[in-house]
Amino acid sequence: MRQPRIKLDDQNTWHHCYNRVVGISADRPFGKSEKEQFVRILKRVSRLYTVRVVAYQVMSNHFHLLLYAPVEMPDTEVTCRRFTRFHYGKRSLRPDSAACRAWQGRCRDVSWFMRHLQHLYTAWYNRTRTCQRRGSLWAGRFKNTILEDGLAVWSCWKYIENNPVRAHMVENAADYRFSSYGAWCQSGRHPFEHDIKNILLPLMEMLFGLRTVASIRVCMKQALDAKGAQEELRSGFSLTVQRRVRHWTDGLVIGSDLFVREVMRRYQLAPVVARHRLARTDDSDTLSAWRRIRLIVPG
Numbered sequence: 001m002r003q004p005r006i007k008l009d010d011q012n013t014w015h016h017c018y019n020r021v022v023g024i025s026a027d028r029p030f031g032k033s034e035k036e037q038f039v040r041i042l043k044r045v046s047r048l049y050t051v052r053v054v055a056y057q058v059m060s061n062h063f064h065l066l067l068y069a070p071v072e073m074p075d076t077e078v079t080c081r082r083f084t085r086f087h088y089g090k091r092s093l094r095p096d097s098a099a100c101r102a103w104q105g106r107c108r109d110v111s112w113f114m115r116h117l118q119h120l121y122t123a124w125y126n127r128t129r130t131c132q133r134r135g136s137l138w139a140g141r142f143k144n145t146i147l148e149d150g151l152a153v154w155s156c157w158k159y160i161e162n163n164p165v166r167a168h169m170v171e172n173a174a175d176y177r178f179s180s181y182g183a184w185c186q187s188g189r190h191p192f193e194h195d196i197k198n199i200l201l202p203l204m205e206m207l208f209g210l211r212t213v214a215s216i217r218v219c220m221k222q223a224l225d226a227k228g229a230q231e232e233l234r235s236g237f238s239l240t241v242q243r244r245v246r247h248w249t250d251g252l253v254i255g256s257d258l259f260v261r262e263v264m265r266r267y268q269l270a271p272v273v274a275r276h277r278l279a280r281t282d283d284s285d286t287l288s289a290w291r292r293i294r295l296i297v298p299g
Helices: 032-048 076-086 098-106 110-127 151-161 180-187 193-208 213-224 226-235 257-264 270-275
Strands: 013-020 052-058 062-069 143-147 253-255
Touching: 013 110, 013 151, 032 052, 032 076, 032 110, 052 151, 052 180, 052 193, 062 110, 062 151, 076 098, 143 151, 151 180, 151 193, 151 213, 151 253, 180 213, 193 213, 253 257, 257 270
Parallel strands: 143 253
Antiparallel strands: 013 062, 013 143, 052 062
């Protein structure tokens, strides 16, 4: 039976969203043009929704997104303006209409954001194949992990950006251009710099005292440095560079013990939550995940 998706609609929420294409793990349907188109559609969808994109990673058969869903709904004027711009002026909303009120709620909803993104990309993908293709492109509904504001967001961001290194596609994450960090390093500007400045910078100042977007990139560079990460791996302090850690895709909720249990009490009986044994992530002794999940070591 399908479980209800965990969303915290009464507060600002960080999400790690992830999905892969249908088929076996050896399928690699996304080449350079497919990855570029995914990023273009992601940028277009972000102009309609108030869900903010902080990081993305487009791989050969799956993607990762780090998203921020604000609790506030946009006002009617902003909603109508975003809707009209998204449809290139061909469609519009009346500010006093039921449709406008519906889109006010949808604009900050991560489920609508992901549904729209995946639908548009699937339609483009099926339409542009040499052999006619129909049906779903994705293996199932997307997964989302709720992240506590703070260290959990920073650790997940590093995990997302380091995907091509773990997959042995590049030696340094900066060399992979189909990710937010790679595009940032190669162009000198983050693809979603406005969101980095307004949403992530206050968090990074709280964590590390960083006050500029440029200083965030330096901090990420140090965290993703291949040589330093390898030395850390050999010293036994971290496993996240060479191993794919499923906490970030299957952990449901990641953060402090208190945060994880408070979130899960909304979806589980209190006695079940109280006796559930949380899993520790490899990044920090202070981060826990709801599910207990084994590590997968690539062969």
